[in-house]
Amino acid sequence: MDLYNQIFNNNREWVKNKKASNDDFFNHLAEGQNPEILYIGCSDSRVTAEEMTGVEPGQMFVHRNIANLVPNNDNSSASVIEYSVAHLKVKHIVVCGHYFCGGVKAAMQAADLGILNPWLRNIRDVYRLHKEELNSITDEKARYNRLVELNVQEQCANVIKMATWQKSFLSNGFPHVHGWVFDVQTGELIDLKINFNKILSNIREIYDLGLGKSNV
Ligand code: CO
Numbered sequence: 001m002d003l004y005n006q007i008f009n010n011n012r013e014w015v016k017n018k019k020a021s022n023d024d025f026f027n028h029l030a031e032g033q034n035p036e037i038l039y040i041g042c043s044d045s046r047v048t049a050e051e052m053t054g055v056e057p058g059q060m061f062v063h064r065n066i067a068n069l070v071p072n073n074d075n076s077s078a079s080v081i082e083y084s085v086a087h088l089k090v091k092h093i094v095v096c097g098h099y100f101c102g103g104v105k106a107a108m109q110a111a112d113l114g115i116l117n118p119w120l121r122n123i124r125d126v127y128r129l130h131k132e133e134l135n136s137i138t139d140e141k142a143r144y145n146r147l148v149e150l151n152v153q154e155q156c157a158n159v160i161k162m163a164t165w166q167k168s169f170l171s172n173g174f175p176h177v178h179g180w181v182f183d184v185q186t187g188e189l190i191d192l193k194i195n196f197n198k199i200l201s202n203i204r205e206i207y208d209l210g211l212g213k214s215n216v
Helices: 003-021 025-030 049-053 075-087 102-107 116-129 131-135 140-160 163-172 196-207
Strands: 037-042 060-065 092-098 176-182 189-191
Touching: 003 025, 037 049, 037 075, 049 060, 060 075, 075 092, 075 163, 092 140, 102 116, 102 140, 116 131, 116 140, 131 140, 140 163, 140 176, 140 196
Parallel strands: 037 060, 037 092, 092 176
Antiparallel strands: 176 189
16 A cells, blocks of 8 residues: 555544543544644654654644744744744744755755745855854864754744744743754754853844843
């Protein structure tokens, strides 16, 4: 049986297993969602948001696109962030990149990729912002990995530039923003422990929207 047809068998099996451990599982899901986490990750089929984190349905709001980007004028990611922060009131926002990211790799190469050009230009902008550091890394794979990490950092910065996030954080003290990287080769999830206080103090005067006291 090909994978496409297998999926419906898998689904029936999954429903059976979920009901076996909790007969009310789907009735409970139908009542609503109360996720604590917004996860923004890459569409890459190897980076499975729910499976690799072990979360259950209802626990994590998920947005995925090529190279886990939060571009300034992207209505899709902005709407996801607006809804999850202002309405679902998530406590954490995670931007998760991954090593071996095809989107990041493509942005490091001289190639015309049509409609992908403006999307991947966001990553080229990350490279330009960190050109000095990246160009000082002579090993190509290490440079590629570092760009994956810096891309996560810049997308996290894009989240905290948004009014929705600033309003919630200044009045509620959340959501906290985290940068992660998934290593496809080991399966390991790495918290980059990005120092947001440092980043914020560098960019705050530029991106301050005047929404509260500057205790971010
Ligand atoms: Co990717």
